[in-house]
Amino acid sequence: MLKRLIWILVIVLGMGLSACAQEAEPVDEVEPDDDEEVLVSLELPSDYPSDVLAIYPGGFVEVAMSVNKSYTIVAYYKEDPSVLIAYYKDLVKDAIDLMVTETASTYTAFGGLDDHTFALDIGTSTNYEEYPTSLSLTLTYNQK
Numbered sequence: 252m253l254k255r256l257i258w259i260l261v262i263v264l265g266m267g268l269s270a271c272a273q274e275a276e277p278v279d280e281v282e283p284d285d286d287e288e289v290l291v292s293l294e295l296p297s298d299y300p301s302d303v304l305a306i307y308p309g310g311f312v313e314v315a316m317s318v319n320k321s322y323t324i325v326a327y328y329k330e331d332p333s334v335l336i337a338y339y340k341d342l343v344k345d346a347i348d349l350m351v352t353e354t355a356s357t358y359t360a361f362g363g364l365d366d367h368t369f370a371l372d373i374g375t376s377t378n379y380e381e382y383p384t385s386l387s388l389t390l391t392y393n394q395k
Contacts, residue, residue, distance in 0.1 A: 293315040295324065299324075307328065309330075310326035311328075311382050312324065312326045321392065322390045324386070327376060327382030331384065334384075336373055339358065343369070343371075346363055357374040357375075366393050369390045370389045372385075372387045
């Protein structure tokens, strides 16, 4: 009886392995044109609280996510980092528990605005040739 069970298992496993060994159909791959870079800027979530912490206008938004009143935005700009740094320094100057790290071309800040906690990071980027400045921002509603 045990021999028969072992043979059945060997046959079933052999059939399973032979099914996995079949070659997949080749897929036609489309080669992108290296000279062309198509950037699509995403829209901010419709419920993003711009009155709490606005997003600097005119950028290319690569990430725009919203989950349970928490937002993550990643955007790139043609402006020099100093322009965005000045803009955001003014917006967060009255934040509570503000923690800041700053250099000539970077600015990182954490703190609270209204009923929200934010973290933002501005700096140089090499991700996109025409957009040398990056902004990463998270904004979370503090539920009571």
